[in-house]
Amino acid sequence: MKVLAVGAHPDDIELGCAGALLLHGARGDELNLLVLTTGEQGPHAARSRIAEQEDAAAFLGANLFWGGFEDGAIPEGRDGIMAVEAVLHRTGADVVYAPGPQDTHQDHRAASIISMAAARRLSRILCYESPTSVGFTPQVYVDIEPYLEDKLRTIRAHTSQVLKNHLVDIEAVEAQARYHGFRSRIRYAEAFQAPRFVWDVAPRTEQAAAAETLRTSMEEVR
Secondary structure (H helix, E strand, C coil), X not given: CEEEEEECCCCHHHHHHHHHHHHHHHCCCEEEEEECCCCCCCCCCCCXXXXXXXXXXXXXXXXXXXXXXXXXXXXXXXXXXXXXXXXXXXXXXXXXEEECCCECCHHHHHHHHHXXXXXXXXXXXXXXXXXXXXXXXXXXXXXXXXXXXXXXHHHHCCHHHHHHCCCCCHHHHHHHHHHHHHHCCCCCEEEEEEEEECCCXXXXXXXXXXXXXXXXXXXXXX
């Protein structure tokens, strides 16, 4: 599987879906990130937000693409859609993670609109939550307990937002994962809205069927 995660600014993707991306990576899926702006209007540390995003992408094992738009002015029309389409075509992604459409930040809303328009022919689109989301009502949950610490590590890569200016609260991120885990009857989860998501329940392979037969036989012997 080839995955594309779209974010408006550096750290959006890590906050919203790094846990799911780490799970994709663990199963051998190809990861691609498209960050539409460099977040140049926000606070900076000694290192640029570009370098912070590069570090996070490297830890995820993801290819990183930049949209080249001005922070605060992502277009909702043709230019924005074409930018996402170009990366979709280049990567061949068949699942897209994008910001949720209801958000108080105009860049997040625009990123959601152009991502869903560009991915209009795909059968799997999941929208993630951001700290500025409003009315977020998830339908899909992903168990991220094995990768929670690694998710937090990808967020800490964005030093300017976490350590210097305290715009990102790591404890709140962990609490949010615990809250979604409680709602989904697991320990820690990421939550997603599902504008379109085809669940592929693949048939068992012969190897899996043989393993199940052997397990059943061993239980009968006991």
